[in-house]
Amino acid sequence: MNNVLPSRVDLQRRLRAALRTALSHYVANGIGVAIGLMLISAGVHVFFGAAAASAASVGVIVTAPPDLPGPRRGKFWQMLPAPLLGMPLFFGVQMLQDDPLGLGLLIVPAAFISFLAMAWGKRGVPVAIALIFSAVFSLAVPTHEGRSALDGALRTTAYFGLGAGLYVVYAVLANLALNGRYRVQLLADTLLALAQLMRVQARRFGRADPAGGAPLPPDPALTSQLLARHAALADQLQSARDVVLESPRTPRRQRLAGMLLLVLEMRDHLLACELDLDTLRAQPGHAHGLRALQSVLRDMAGDIEQLADALLLGRVPPPLEDRRARLAGLRWEPDGTGTGDASPAPWAGPGPSPQLLARALADRTGHINDEALRLVALARGEAAPNLAVVRASWQMFVSPTAWSWSPFFSLWRWDAPPLRHALRAALAMGAGYIVSLALPWGTHAYWILLTIVVVLRGSLAQTLERRNARVAGTLLGCVLALGVLSTHLSPLGLIAVLTLAQAVAHGFAVRRYLITAVAATVLGLVQSHMLNTGVSTSFALFERLADTLIGTGIAWACSYVLPSWERGQIPALVARTVAAQARHARVALGLGQLQAVDDAPELAWRLARREAYDSLSALVQATQRSLKEPRAVRPPVDSLQRLQAHCYQLLAQLTAVKTMLLLRRGQLEPGRIEAPLAQAADRIDAALLAAPGAAAPAAPARPEAAPGPEPLPDPFANDLNPWLVRRLDLAVLLAGQVRSEADIARQPGPRAP
Incomplete structure (x- = not known):
């Protein structure tokens, strides 16, 4: 049997x-x-x-x-x-x-x-x-x-x-004639790519020693697979944008376009689930809770696949289970039994306690759950899309269709x-x-x-x-x-x-x-x-x-005659990626959206976010192609993979900051966060955009390694300002690491013969 x-x-x-x-x-x-x-x-x-x-x-x-x-x-x-x-x-x-x-x-x-x-x-x-x-x-x-x-x-x-x-x-x-069907099919393909990414991310949660339940160190192959899935989703999203976001004038097109925009939000929240994961994995007794999160994420991936299948078959998808209660019921005890009081024990170590980090990770998973609920509600016709963002996105995010002579003149x-x-x-x-x-x-x-x-x-x-x-x-x-x-x-x-x-x-x-x-x-x-x-x-x-x-x-x-080895293209791709990361940081850390009366700041952020993901996707794909080339002409692959991982981690930190600014602004005091936001944006700019070889600005010490006079408060209480400052410090630290790896990767490769 x-x-x-x-x-x-x-x-x-x-x-x-x-x-x-x-x-x-x-x-x-x-x-x-x-x-x-x-x-x-x-x-x-x-x-x-x-x-x-x-x-x-x-x-x-x-x-x-x-x-x-x-x-x-x-x-x-x-x-x-x-x-x-x-x-x-x-x-x-x-x-x-x-x-x-x-x-x-x-x-x-x-x-x-x-x-x-x-x-x-x-x-x-x-x-x-x-x-x-x-x-x-x-x-x-x-x-x-x-x-x-x-x-x-x-x-x-x-x-x-x-x-x-x-x-x-x-x-x-x-x-x-097929335009309406193409919209549905491309959106369904995007949902399936998102579900595959969710499953790979779930595997990151569940890596533990089968014998003792102890967390295992990060798997480089799994990390590489995660980067590849992010790159594949970025490619699929652009193909879908060009069709799904074009002329969303009818209610049906608007619903599909709204669903695609929700996929972008789910990708951001999924990326933010990487935050503090390695720190948690290093703490004893949390394997049980991480495996529970893994189960939730896999179940949600199955829900997304079910939604994609319903779209392809022309059916109304079934209602989605709200897993917020299941996430809130997770227990994070040091013994890992999953029973007992949910309140964290007093933490005497530096930085936030593992229990607080774990609860924050569960909350970020909850954001994915919330977006999935909105996604299914849109598909069922039970909710309306944000028409202002949908209509603006069609003008901003669809690729140009006119031919230009610029590529021809740049050939020579x-x-x-x-x-x-x-x-x-x-x-x-x-x-x-x-x-x-x-x-x-x-x-x-x-x-x-x-x-x-x-x-x-x-x-x-x-x-x-x-x-x-x-x-x-x-x-x-x-x-x-x-x-x-x-x-x-x-x-x-x-x-x-x-x-x-x-x-x-x-x-x-x-x-x-x-x-x-x-x-x-x-x-x-x-x-x-x-x-x-x-x-x-x-x-x-x-x-x-x-x-x-x-x-x-x-x-x-x-193919070996006049070769265009990937190493020769890597410096330009790295420069594009680093510049895109710097622009995204500058826009994401601005307070303009909280003070504006229209959607212009949000659209600027969405454009910067798209370029950050697209440039990083191009770099990931070039690195993967280089693995098939002769070893003597390969770029520094290890450094490039670390660069890509740090770029995604930087995006994750900025996504967490953006989530605080947008979804939990009531727990932030603008007067206390304006200066840290501006300082972090300046430091990230200085780290990423400095000339290669110049000394990088000193990065702040890791909050976990530098205990302050007061421990970080519960993130679910009224004061989120210390947590936002912590995210900003980590983002600045990651920017310095991105800069270091980029300097290595941008070293010129063998000249074309």
């Missing part, structure tokens, strides 16, 4: 994960792209024939990469560059099909220009892929026999352009990563083309180039991941494609297969590339078969695998 129950639980967990995947925004987006491919291919097939439909489907496939869930405004301009710039490239390849030298001289600079689009970041990557796809897939489109080169190229390009143009219109309309530095990646890609494409000409099965030369395009990434870590997935996916995809083509399906049946393969390939391109590699192999082979009508359905499995291995080998080798 003990062996059966875990398997059932595991099966239920897998089924639940599969259902969430099926209802996710990336699957919905993939299905939408596939339906567009099917409609356009079938329509062109009816009116112009099979050859025209094949060329038009290539136009759709080339145009589709930028079609991702996003805001309604700017969708047309996001979709337009791929077909507009890709069509001349498609035509040029068609014209030079019979001129190997001229074709090579076109493909190499085309690859360089296409990959320059990655200078526009996440918006530019799909455009770059689409542009180079237009050249690679044009190699697979046969020339029209019996026609002049110009006539055949013009005719094929016209059908390509027809498919691409129709798809741009379709993509804009589909994004408009020898150490600029996009420029080096473009040169690297051009070299790889040129090498792949030369190798393809020398192979005895040169009729499928485009497969090597396609493999290079999808495997070669901007960093070595991403290239290695794509390399392995591409080889495994090609093997599985060849077997599937062989089975499909051996059934001798009709043209419409093959279009249906293309539709399904396109849905899977597009939907999982970012989430799990192995699945995309399988679907893309089926898509490419079936598409090639349709383009080369009359050719036998059989193909050599060895040739496809050999092409894939050659392409991945070239991409892997070229």
Whole structure:
């Protein structure tokens, strides 16, 4: 029986994960792209024939990469560059099909220009892929026999352009139609990411020796996982902001936007739960209470997952249990039995007693409970969102959609990563083309180039991941494609297969590339078969695998040419992170919000908070990527991880201060806290923004190590001023530690060759 129950639980967990995947925004987006491919291919097939439909489907496939869930405004301009710039490239390849030298001289600079689009970041990557796809897939489109080169190229390009143009219109309309569903799905994904972070945080509460119940020292792997979860949530939040906060004009949109803003508050309170945790863990007898907090946090994570599932299924979530009473009933005795009087015993040591710290930690967990209750109340329609903040947030927090020339003008530095990646890609494409000409099965030369395009990434870590997935996916995809083509399906049946393969390939391109590699192999082979009508359905499995291995080998080798090691980017990321921390501290410690009559100070703080989290997320991700690089060129990883941990701790201290200023202002005396707030802001500025190498200002002694004449009062009594001053002193201390680690991390790495 003990062996059966875990398997059932595991099966239920897998089924639940599969259902969430099926209802996710990336699957919905993939299905939408596939339906567009099917409609356009079938329509062109009816009116112009099979050859025209094949060329038009290539136009759709080339145009589709930028079609991702996003805001309604700017969708047309996001979709337009791929077909507009890709069509001349498609035509040029068609014209030079019979001129190997001229074709090579076109493909190499085309690859360089296409990959320059990655200078526009996440918006530019799909455009770059689409542009180079237009050249690679044009190699697979046969020339029209019996026609002049110009006539055949013009005719094929016209059908390509027809498919691409129709798809741009379709993509804009589909994004408009799916906008409401995308809002729900992106919010649900954000809730699931928050729940995962809560579970990792809960593991931090429960680390104790199973034999004796004694607390164990912090686990570096668990800390690293916590940082990674924070970074993943920050990325997910920005994707959700761009869609959920756009034009919240209807009550339903306003509720979803209000829920997203509550997620931001929950993240802050969750981060504040790190405060005093290590101090508590060092005290004997508190493992029982921490495990009780762990149980509460896990239960709340389950509630958040249940809310996300209800949103995805279109159901009204059930009411949420208020766990405040459960938290208030926790006992914090030194013996750890969990029984007896809740009143703390007299504390003779320096600083606050462990009992007071524990009660404060339970109260911060209670803030998460309060926000979760508001979240479910909004989802059930039982509460109204803060419309002033929602409407202002849509103007302030949605990413711009207009294209700018600034990234292009900033490219032309020898150490600029996009420029080096473009040169690297051009070299790889040129090498792949030369190798393809020398192979005895040169009729499928485009497969090597396609493999290079999808495997070669901007960093070595991403290239290695794509390399392995591409080889495994090609093997599985060849077997599937062989089975499909051996059934001798009709043209419409093959279009249906293309539709399904396109849905899977597009939907999982970012989430799990192995699945995309399988679907893309089926898509490419079936598409090639349709383009080369009359050719036998059989193909050599060895040739496809050999092409894939050659392409991945070239991409892997070229990833070491003109490398942009993460160590070269770390100093700029560290500088951005430190500056963002300093600005957030300055805004968070201001009293403007308590004295203002509008929401301007709060919005300024929210903007500063977003940049603090986003910059820290970028630094965490760069550090993780650097672990796949050669040891000789890695940045000081240990120092970077300490820097990241201290930055999150600084954010947590400032969050606790902000919570006191906003939620418990009645227990603070403005006249007594104005000077400490201003002094702390100045000291944090001096610590973080001083020139590298300059002497850091002296930090205050730790309150725990410097007993004052009077012990800190109960934080739940009327006077919170001593606790706020303690938080400020700890924040200043952490700022000095951030500065020390930043000085080490900002040391210049190896210069670009």
